[in-house]
Amino acid sequence: MGRGPGGHMRISDVLHNKGGRDQGGRVVTVTPQTTVQELLTTLAEHGIGAAVVSADGQAIAGIVSERDIVRALAGRGAAVLTEPVSAIATARVFTVGPDADVADVEKLMTEHRFRHVPVVAGDALTGIVSIGDVVKKRITELEVEKSALTGYITGERAG
Incomplete structure (x- = not known):
């Protein structure tokens, strides 16, 4: 069940179980020219904490998060809201594969x-995972293991 080599859980399992707007590979992206104010609206509309910066929705030019906005506001004030997201985005983006x-x-x-x-x-670009998604998946995995061990110990094995 959704385990890669060595029985480990894969990122594709996390994406599959996320559901909601990002299921099926849909990723919220903004163009580099999008203003920070427009980015705030996008994050709020989708209930997300970050968006990938991409001119075409596929090639990654950066990533921008709520934290980036807060840091920019603290450093430069409200004028940052009219700046393009490219001014506050992180250009060096770590990515992972589905496996x-x-x-x-x-x-x-x-x-x-x-x-x-x-x-x-x-x-x-097929998805985006947050630390919350990863932790939720790991907790679910631990609950399944605990249930299996409890069943084994108490002799209530399934099948």
């Missing part, structure tokens, strides 16, 4: 202190 191990992605996010990672298959 990436969830534990490896969790480690990557923790080590580099970012909360969102675009998922790329070939040259196509």
Whole structure:
């Protein structure tokens, strides 16, 4: 069930189970010219914390998050709202493939202190996962393991 080599959970499982707007590979993107104010509206409309910056919806030019907006507002004031997102976005973007191990992605996010990672298959942007998505998947995995072990210990094995 959704496990890659060595029985590990894959990022494709996280994307599949996210549901909602991002299911099926739909990723919210903004163009580099989008204003920070328009970005705020987009994030609020979709209930997300970050968007991929892309001129064509596929090639990744950067990533921009709520944290980037807060830092820019603190540093430059409200004038930043009329600036393009390219002025505040992170240009160096870590991406992962759909077959990436969830534990490896969790480690990557923790080590580099970012909360969102675009998922790329070939040259196509296929999704985005947040640290919340990853943690939720890991908790579900641990609950399943606990249930199986409890059943084993108490002799209530299924099948």
